[in-house]
Amino acid sequence: MSKPKLSVVVTRRLPEAVETRLCELFDAKLRDDDAPMGRSELAEAMKSADVLVPTISDEIDSALIAQAGDRLKLIANYGAGVDHIDVSTARQRGILVSNTPGVLTDDTADMTMALILSVLRRIPEGLGVMQDDEWSGWAPTAFLGGRIGGRRLGILGMGRIGQAVARRASAFGMQVHYHNRRRLRPEVEADLQATYWESLDQMIARMDVVSVNCPATPSTFHLMNARRLKLMKPEAVIVNTSRGEVIDENALTRMLRAGGIAGAGLDVYEHGTEVNPRLRELSNVVLLPHMGSATREGRIEMGEKVIINIKTFDDGHRPPDQVVPSML
Secondary structure, eight states: OOOOOOEEEESSOOOHHHHHHHHHHSEEEOOSSSSOOOHHHHHHHHHHOSEEEOOTTOOBOHHHHHTOOTTOOEEEOSSSOOTTBOHHHHHHTTOEEEOOTTTTHHHHHHHHHHHHHHHHTTHHHHHHHHHTTOOOOOOTTTTOOOOOTTOEEEEEOOSHHHHHHHHHHHHTTOEEEEEOSSOOOHHHHHHHTEEEOSOHHHHHTTOSEEEEOOOOOTTTTTSBOHHHHHHSOTTOEEEESSOGGGBOHHHHHHHHHHTSSSEEEESOOTTTTOOOHHHHTOTTEEEOOSOTTOOHHHHHHHHHHHHHHHHHHHTTSOOTTEEOGGGO
């Protein structure tokens, strides 16, 4: 007699191919629309499901986990970041947590370079003029930006994505520098042609571009605070495709408005969708709606990892991408 299929609740719409496969393998309950679940909906799902498949838009804190039913044994996160999940409390309740690391490395690194180019070359300003039909023709001094080659790039966080950014930046002729919790092995450093800085303060004071590529943890909250932002050169720019909480957004806004920093490219924000309205007013700021990992290929690969994690768990083994508190 075959065992019953796992009950799997998916909190957001996923690519069709992923949803189809989930339904084939499990008793999957899918979303009819793409709106995030409310807190009460999440609580009900966690009471009835064996597996929950949440996304970054779902805040699964200790209070919500306390309401989970005895059936819930796995939170198979659709995404690499798990700062929206209280992993420690889940573990105490006997609930495993998995994620989808490594899938979105190249997509996010590509977007990091796109933001650097957009800010330095003033691409959105040019696009706006064309869309508004206000272009009167080429001029020698119009839309003058800065050359990317030869600039110093300081990468904050040299994990998978940081290293992918370093390789792309080198191809553009940038000089790569980095600060990381742990220094890379000498052979990796040499391959990336990257210079290590033990002191973050000393590094950012000398960089032309700072790229934030570290995860959100208690130790990285407001790592780029008002004091550190003031260390940056007035002609320097900062980009963030990691987590919004790493930068003090209000301090950054003040610096940009005062001319203390030349520009910024942001794909993530400290308060989610509540973007500081003063940022929208600045022509030297490029704002994107958290689309750094938004490729069809990447989203499908994320789903495939979720399915592998659930299937491995269902077969009685540890999910290959299980997250434990010591990893955070």
